[in-house]
Amino acid sequence: MKKRGPIIAIAGAVMIVMAASIAYSVMPKTSLGSGGGNFFPSPESLFDSVSDKVSIDAGNVYTFSHTVNAAQIPLMWGVHVVDYNPNDSVAISITNIFGDKFGSFVDNDPIFIKSFNVPKADTYSFNIENKGKEPITVVMLFTENPEQSKALTDPNSPFVKNILPLAEAGFLLIIGIIVIISGTLLGVLDWRKGKNPSSGRYV
Known part of the structure; x- marks a missing residue:
């Protein structure tokens, strides 16, 4: 039970790494040979x-x-x-x-x-x-x-290729940060309870 905080924090860190990987995989596609001018759809x-x-x-x-x-x-x-x-x-x-x-x-x-x-x-x-x-x-x-427009349904459109993956990466990044904070707080609580056994049993 004392390891639940670090485990949760590690899970959050993994989410952040995944978010960074998604963002990195999208960004170079538009910067090579085009100066990134087509990244954000007009x-x-x-x-x-x-x-x-x-x-x-x-x-x-x-x-x-x-x-x-x-x-x-x-x-x-x-x-x-x-x-x-x-x-x-x-x-x-x-x-x-x-x-x-x-x-x-x-x-x-x-x-x-x-x-x-x-x-x-x-x-x-x-x-x-x-x-x-x-x-x-x-x-x-x-x-x-x-909802059926080409911008949303065409897999080669700038919106689908660039903006949606970045939105997913941003969402994953936010969740990862929240999970890390939760894991850190839980780890601190577990550590304090471990230092003071009389405070009660773990839930």
């Missing part, structure tokens, strides 16, 4: 459909369209300001050909992502207004049924 790589880059002058509106061929499915969409500056701002409104409204948003960040369930198969218009003082270049991003 916003575009997380979507199945990406529009061409469009320049929008200050105060102007550009409308992107996306046709959904099925009803009652989630549509994840995003606006990416490619040449973002801190003073940039966009207003987004979503409509269909009948004029029905599906939301209005104002955003000051380089990328804005939302989703909604499309009520029916239709063509949806995403009206992007440049509310800043300088021209901006934007792309629209779309994915129907995000």
Whole structure:
């Protein structure tokens, strides 16, 4: 029983070593010959459909369209300001050909992502207004049924190859640290009880 603390601490150390091994196995793949530039996926790589880059002058509106061929499915969409500056701002409104409204948003960040369930198969218009003082270049991003998107299902996608293993390594690292701390505390308690037999029997 007196060895349970060290045993638990060793198990935590093994978890940390495993986490480091996973992280190490992922990192070199992207640093060799590419400078690591493709390690973290771009916003575009997380979507199945990406529009061409469009320049929008200050105060102007550009409308992107996306046709959904099925009803009652989630549509994840995003606006990416490619040449973002801190003073940039966009207003987004979503409509269909009948004029029905599906939301209005104002955003000051380089990328804005939302989703909604499309009520029916239709063509949806995403009206992007440049509310800043300088021209901006934007792309629209779309994915129907995000859980089945290529970014999550393609084993060769940057998300699956790089981000998921790192997330697993991070989770394993946190658990390992917690286990080591628990084992250390338990070892100290066992040591104190061993020094003072009158304190009672072990549980």
